[in-house]
Amino acid sequence: QKEVEQNSGPLSVPEGAIASLNCTYSDRGSQSFFWYRQYSGKSPELIMFIYSNGDKEDGRFTAQLNKASQYVSLLIRDSQPSDSATYLCAADTGFQKLVFGTGTRLLVSP
């Protein structure tokens, strides 16, 4: 079992809808969680990180963390075709060492 699990997708949503991306992790010692976006052939870029239980909002993006359930999610409101990419969930297991999931491919159709 991988330490960070994501559904590989693709997750298809129409333009303007809410996209919900999910991630579970196995290491209860993980303190911080990161969502990265990676366009095909490009390097990952950070969308947001979260380390407290609850919700954290940044523009159209909301990250949610539930440490009891070992569950992290990312909601993208008003999805745009430009949001089509692979979304990587990562857990910081200590000393900033990130463990990534395999990523979920999101497709937003016009």
Add this chain to the structure above:
Amino acid sequence: GAGVSQSPRYKVAKRGQDVALRCDPISGHVSLFWYQQALGQGPEFLTYFQNEAQLDKSGLPSDRFFAERPEGSVSTLKIQRTQQEDSAVYLCASSLAGGPYEQFFGPGTRLTVL
């Protein structure tokens, strides 16, 4: 300022050759990381430096892999006697020290071993 840069961007090596991949982190970033990303997978941690000290090399897949950062800035990842399974994108990232700071990724080096 400039982001993380990596060179070469693409490298083709014959099986058995040695390769060296270079990373220039963002100026002032203390922490530097190397990741390996296979096609369709997320990045896999290889090693981590804080300044010139290699604090974690638990992800290096074999003793053919070696990384250094002698002056605490530029880093080189060396792979000796390359094998086909080494084919991947090698990503370098840098960050400020401590806390859940953002790791900024470079564009990566795509290594193909024939």
